[in-house]
Amino acid sequence: MPSRHLVLFDIDGTLLRSDGAGVAAMLRAFTMLHGDRGFSFEGTEIAGALDAVLFARMMAKHGLPANDATHTQFLETYRSELLRALTPGRARAMPGADQLALTLRTKGAATGLLTGNYEPTAFIKIRAAGIDTSHFPFGAFGSDGPTRRDLTPVALARAAAHHGRSFAPELVTIIGDTPADIDCAKAHGCRALGVATGPYSTEQLRSCGADLAVEDLSATESITRWILG
Numbered sequence: 001m002p003s004r005h006l007v008l009f010d011i012d013g014t015l016l017r018s019d020g021a022g023v024a025a026m027l028r029a030f031t032m033l034h035g036d037r038g039f040s041f042e043g044t045e046i047a048g049a050l051d052a053v054l055f056a057r058m059m060a061k062h063g064l065p066a067n068d069a070t071h072t073q074f075l076e077t078y079r080s081e082l083l084r085a086l087t088p089g090r091a092r093a094m095p096g097a098d099q100l101a102l103t104l105r106t107k108g109a110a111t112g113l114l115t116g117n118y119e120p121t122a123f124i125k126i127r128a129a130g131i132d133t134s135h136f137p138f139g140a141f142g143s144d145g146p147t148r149r150d151l152t153p154v155a156l157a158r159a160a161a162h163h164g165r166s167f168a169p170e171l172v173t174i175i176g177d178t179p180a181d182i183d184c185a186k187a188h189g190c191r192a193l194g195v196a197t198g199p200y201s202t203e204q205l206r207s208c209g210a211d212l213a214v215e216d217l218s219a220t221e222s223i224t225r226w227i228l229g
């Protein structure tokens with residue numbers, strides 16, 4: 001019996017960590033395509049950011065053209081650099097993350113992604129961390145809108161298309177490790193579950209509006225009860 005609940009997971013800092021492999025692969029891709037211009041994300045808030053926005057900002061910063069052709073070229077190069085960088089053990093699942101998604105699915109909840117990652121690189125990271133990709137048959141990704149807030153309606157529409165039914169916002173929970181994850185939930189009347197496995201503490205996540213904030217996702221039974229309760 002399917003439940004009426006939908007749960008959307010962020011990736012970096014929430015499902016897994018890859019210790020800078022993603023950022024390093026992006027910087028290598030910029031250098032490979034445009035030469036050594038001292039590309040750096042210094043002064044840029046990476047956590048919670050959208051990949052397509054990071055691309056556009058970096059190109060603008062260096063006076064390079066950001067268009068469909070250069071974006072596609074970047075994504076292709078970043079994708080192959082990430083594949084090379086994520087050697088076994090480099091990406092690690094966060095405690096309880098895979099189990100939580102599995103438990104939610106077992107109880108009939110719909111599960112998907114809401115992430116700033118590009119779709120192809122999202123699944124490279126998830127696979128590298130040993131997390132079951134079948135937990136995430138749909139999602140909203142880092143080139144689906146100009147801000148993270150814009151991704152929530154995209155994820156809801158894809159969930160509805162995939163399951164053949166719509167999900168009421170109050171029964172949608174977004175799980176993430178940054179204020180941007182909390183914001184993209186609350187802005188659309190969804191519930192926000194903050195997890196302190198990224199750069200922010202439970203106190204910080206709570207103070208920016210998380211309905212619940214936990215140290216990690218290992219208490220899968222009680223977190224599942226809170227989500228479905």
Ligand SMILES: [Mg+2]
Binds near residue numbers: 010011012014047176
């Ligand atoms: Mg994150």
